[in-house]
Amino acid sequence: MTKQHVRKSFILDTNVILHDSSCIKHFDEHDIIVPITVLEELDHFKKGSQSVNFHAREFVRSLDDLSSNKLFNGGVSLGEGKGRLSIKLEQEPHPELRRHFPASAKPDHQILNICYHLYKEDKSRSFILVTKDVNLRMKAKAVGLMAENYITDHIKDLGALYTGTRVIDDSPFGLIDELHT
Secondary structure, eight states, X not given: OXXXXXXXXXXXXXXXXXXXXXXXXXXXXXXXXXXXXXXHHHHHHSSSSSHHHHHHHHHHHHHHHHHTTOOSTTOEEOSTTOOEEEEEOOOOOOHHHHTTSTTOOOHHHHHHHHHHHHHHHOTTEEEEEEOSOHHHHHHHHHTTOEEEOOOTTSOSOGGGSOOSOOOOTTOOTTHHHHHTO
C-alpha cells in the first residue's frame, strides 16, 4: 500500500513575516498563501527603523521581485522543487465562523476566515495556519483548522552549539604569548 502525498498549503500570519522576512524560503515544496489582510497589516509596519519595520519592507520587496510582471491570483513559483506563492483576497465571513465571531473586522478573524474558506472548499490538500500568536492558533484549532507555530529559528540540538572554548593540545610553544602581545 502506498502512502498518498497530501499537498500542503501554509497560510502566513503577519507576525511570522515581521519575525522573519525570508520565511517563504522555509516551506520546501509546499505552497504558501498570504492573505490580503496580511499585506494591509504589513503596510502599517513599513515606516520605522526597528527590525519589524525592516522585515515588513524586505518581505514586500521580495514579493515584488518574485512577481515581476506576473499575476499572483494563480500563484507564482518559488523556484524549482519549491511550491507556489499566492495572495488570497478577503471573502465574506463564512456562515459557520460568523456564529463564533460576529461582525468582526479584526485582522486575525479575517485571516481565520480565509483559512476556513480554503479548508471547506478544497479537501484534497492540507491547509495550515502558521502564526506566532498563541491565541490565534487556539481559535483556529477550536474551529477545526490546523495551526502551527513558526519555529525555524529555534535551535534543535543545544549540544551541537559552539560553547565558546576549544582545547588545543599540541599548539606550538609560545604561540599564545604572541597572540597576547
